[in-house]
Amino acid sequence: INAEYGEGxxxxxxxxxxxxxxxxxxxxxxxxxxxxxxxxRDSEPSGSIVIGAYYVSKAICSNRKxxxxxxxxxxxxxxxxxxxxxxEDWATVFENAKKSQTLSVGQSSNNCSIPALAIxxxxxxxxxxxxxxxxxxxxxxxxxxxDHTIFFYNDMYDSKAQEVI
Numbered sequence: 001i002n003a004e005y006g007e008g009x010x011x012x013x014x015x016x017x018x019x020x021x022x023x024x025x026x027x028x029x030x031x032x033x034x035x036x037x038x039x040x041r042d043s044e045p046s047g048s049i050v051i052g053a054y055y056v057s058k059a060i061c062s063n064r065k066x067x068x069x070x071x072x073x074x075x076x077x078x079x080x081x082x083x084x085x086x087x088e089d090w091a092t093v094f095e096n097a098k099k100s101q102t103l104s105v106g107q108s109s110n111n112c113s114i115p116a117l118a119i120x121x122x123x124x125x126x127x128x129x130x131x132x133x134x135x136x137x138x139x140x141x142x143x144x145x146x147d148h149t150i151f152f153y154n155d156m157y158d159s160k161a162q163e164v165i
Contacts, residue, residue: 005029006093008086011064012037013078022064022080033097033118034159035070049077050159051097053117058091068094072117112161116153122146125156 006029011022025046026038033052036045049070059069059078066087070077081087098120119125124145129138130152141162142153151161 005031006035006090006097008090009082010037010068010090011080011082013080025079027079029093029097031100032113032115032159033100034115035094035097048159050115050118051094052120053115056091056094056098058087112151112164113159114151114161115159116142116144116151116156116161119144119146119151 006027008027009024010027012025012027013020014023023039026041026043028036028038028045029051030036033050035049035051037047037049038045051070054070054072054075054077057069057071059067061067061078061080064080066081066084068079068081068087068090070079079090081090116125122144125143128141128143130141131138142156142158144151144153150165152163152165153161
């Protein structure tokens with residue numbers, strides 16, 4: 001595992017034809033605090049997870065020993081390592097990714113690259129109608145208030161703020 005960002009193979013539980021199976025995936029954790037999973041090392045991402053928006057824990061599975069569980073509401077992602085050491089390394093990468101997202105909000109009010117759901121413990125978040133300067137039109141924006149900074153997103157699942165004030 002590359003400890004700076006975290007990249008390597010993990011097994012991801014997927015549903016295939018109503019059955020659950022484990023698929024080997026290339027996993028990359030980038031400095032934006034997102035986990036990207038790929039079908040192969042050289043392919044485009046199949047999906048991503050904003051690590052800071054999920055509760056990360058160890059899972060108990062009957063057919064796997066070292067399973068990492070990402071939970072948010074009813075959404076669950078399961079990833080399995082091949083060894084205890086690999087599991088510990090990935091757990092550290094995920095923990096560091098969560099910490100770096102929290103720190104980056106307070107460090108720069110111009111930081112637009114923070115995903116909306118990665119901002120932990122905001123003072124307030126929700127939909128606002130933002131008045132456009134040209135005329136009296138309004139536009140609906142997902143807003144997050146944290147550390148005297150307002151982040152404007154098109155919706156709550158955006159990975160990058162459109163504007164920060």
